[in-house]
Amino acid sequence: MTGDIAFGAGWQKTIRVGxxxxxxxxxxxxxxxxxxxxxxxxxxxxxxxIWSR
Incomplete structure (x- = not known):
């Protein structure tokens, strides 16, 4: 059996310089x-x- 797997999410953000x-x-x-x-x-x-734990 196969299927879609979700293990995260993302959000759009803006830093101070736009x-x-x-x-x-x-x-x-x-x-x-x-x-x-x-x-x-x-x-x-x-x-x-860029990632970290």
Whole structure:
């Protein structure tokens, strides 16, 4: 059996200089701790995912 799995959520936020980013929280009972991350566009148009526990 297969299906969709959801183990996190994301919220759009704006920092003081007017740049948007996505704040992400990933959590699952199999994780030792929740994973918090920020997904932001870089100056050259790429995206960077910065995370910590």
């Amino acid at each position: 740049r948007d980013y996505i704040s992400v929280k990933l959590d699952d009972p199999s994780f030792a701790a929740s994973v918090y991350a920020s997904l932001a566009e870089t100056d050259n148009g790429d995206y960077a995912l």
